[in-house]
Amino acid sequence: MDAAIETDVAIVGAGPIGLFAVFELGLLDLKAHLVDILDRPGGQLTELYPEKPIYDIPGLPMVLGQELADRLMEQIKPFGAQFHLSQMASALEKLPDGRWKLSTDAGTEIVAKVIVIAAGGGSFVPKRPPIAGIEAYEGKSVYYAVRKMDAFKDKHVLIAGGGDSALDWTINLAPIAKSLTLVHHRDGFRAAQHSVNQMRALVDEGKVKFHVASVKALHGADGQLEAVTLADADKTERRHETDAFLPFFGLTIKLGPIAEFGLNLHENLIAVDTAKFESATPGVFAIGDINSYPGKLKLILSGFHEAALMAQAAFHICKPNEKLRFQYTTSSSSLQKKLGVA
Amino acid sequence: MKIVAIDRKGESHTLEGRDGWSVMEILRDAGLPIAAECGGACACATCHVYVEGGWFEKLPPRSDAEIDMLDMALAVEPNSRLSCQIVCKPELDGITLTIAPE
Numbered sequence: 034m035d036a037a038i039e040t041d042v043a044i045v046g047a048g049p050i051g052l053f054a055v056f057e058l059g060l061l062d063l064k065a066h067l068v069d070i071l072d073r074p075g076g077q078l079t080e081l082y083p084e085k086p087i088y089d090i091p092g093l094p095m096v097l098g099q100e101l102a103d104r105l106m107e108q109i110k111p112f113g114a115q116f117h118l119s120q121m122a123s124a125l126e127k128l129p130d131g132r133w134k135l136s137t138d139a140g141t142e143i144v145a146k147v148i149v150i151a152a153g154g155g156s157f158v159p160k161r162p163p164i165a166g167i168e169a170y171e172g173k174s175v176y177y178a179v180r181k182m183d184a185f186k187d188k189h190v191l192i193a194g195g196g197d198s199a200l201d202w203t204i205n206l207a208p209i210a211k212s213l214t215l216v217h218h219r220d221g222f223r224a225a226q227h228s229v230n231q232m233r234a235l236v237d238e239g240k241v242k243f244h245v246a247s248v249k250a251l252h253g254a255d256g257q258l259e260a261v262t263l264a265d266a267d268k269t270e271r272r273h274e275t276d277a278f279l280p281f282f283g284l285t286i287k288l289g290p291i292a293e294f295g296l297n298l299h300e301n302l303i304a305v306d307t308a309k310f311e312s313a314t315p316g317v318f319a320i321g322d323i324n325s326y327p328g329k330l331k332l333i334l335s336g337f338h339e340a341a342l343m344a345q346a347a348f349h350i351c352k353p354n355e356k357l358r359f360q361y362t363t364s365s366s367s368l369q370k371k372l373g374v375a
Numbered sequence: 376m377k378i379v380a381i382d383r384k385g386e387s388h389t390l391e392g393r394d395g396w397s398v399m400e401i402l403r404d405a406g407l408p409i410a411a412e413c414g415g416a417c418a419c420a421t422c423h424v425y426v427e428g429g430w431f432e433k434l435p436p437r438s439d440a441e442i443d444m445l446d447m448a449l450a451v452e453p454n455s456r457l458s459c460q461i462v463c464k465p466e467l468d469g470i471t472l473t474i475a476p477e
Binding site for chain 2: 077081082085154160161162163194195196217218219221222223247282283285286
């Protein structure tokens with residue numbers, strides 16, 4: 034494993050609030066590293082509603098989710114924050130020297146003077162179908178992602194879903210699987226049209242079987258599937274032999290390991306004060322949807338405010354011997370130099 | 376108007392709807408366990424409900440966006456709807472729905 038990264042601030046979550054925190058910290062010369070489970074910055078903006086309009090960002094009468102993420106990335110560019118994407122923040126540990134070590138499930142270790150939790154509702158993880166006992170099969174014969182295609186070579190594979198992932202993997206695994214069956218609750222798909230066409234061609238050639246059906250039960254032993262119960266549109270149930278089952282229903286938000294960080298969560302939220310947005314654990318801040326305080330509104334604009342006040346407090350922890358001089362970007366030549374405009 | 380919502384334990388809750396608000400907002404504000412992650416933008420399928428007892432037919436049909444988004448919902452049934460897409464109005468007084476499994 035590489036040596037731990039050392040920085041001023043480690044931010045959990047690269048959504049809009051985590052991104053704007055980089056800006057506010059950067060103006061105070063504090064360096065930041067961000068960790069996010071998604072493969073790109075933006076959080077809910079880019080994962081949930083990239084094409085939906087937002088009307089309550091001050092100064093932007095209308096902005097699309099993706100556009101706001103792009104603009105925030107542009108705004109924080111001068112500060113060179115480092116992103117650790119496709120990684121879940123998995124553990125937080127206090128070091129003897131008073132700093133914190135944030136670890137990820139990919140083995141990254143970040144040692145920072147300040148931790149900022151900007152994790153929204155938690156981590157985006159695959160939706161798990163409500164089928165009794167499915168946990169026992171996960172990672173052995175039920176998969177929510179394909180890591181190695183070879184794992185499905187000469188296997189009977191069952192895919193469920195109607196989005197891009199379901200269709201892409203139907204198309205990609207059909208040539209190597211012994212058989213490939215796709216089930217979906219309707220004979221229609223939200224996936225890209227060319228993928229739908231390709232899938233339908235494979236069905237016509239007899240290389241893929243498609244049924245309007247849903248998976249009701251799993252049968253097997255020791256995590257290895259033998260068959261599933263399929264319910265057809267008319268509710269008729271039948272047994273379908275399969276070696277592997279891949280449900281693709283997109284992502285949902287689960288709190289995840291943050292619950293184990295020792296931060297005294299209440300109803301999945303971190304209580305903070307409203308002067309610094311610091312949790313009950315000194316040096317650990319929480320901003321955006323993950324925090325709670327009297328009067329809290331889950332709005333992006335509230336998170337921006339919280340980021341600004343957090344940064345002031347983080348400065349005093351990171352640079353205890355320096356005096357913080359409050360300045361405006363409009364008039365301060367030193368801030369403008371940091372922003373690369375002067 | 377009243378909304379009768381059946382939670383995942385089978386318990387029934389009678390809620391006061393508000394004209395023009397989405398059923399999702401009423402369920403959420405009543406503290407019922409509905410994630411509604413995207414806040415009502417028809418973008419996440421986590422406000423999935425089953426509309427019961429003839430009420431399904433009385434609703435305006437699903438939009439293309441809702442039909443598409445239901446592809447990301449779990450355990451979809453013929454009476455599945457996304458509650459963020461059902462708007463409260465007096466004609467729906469008594470509408471009964473069950474919150475879909477997580």
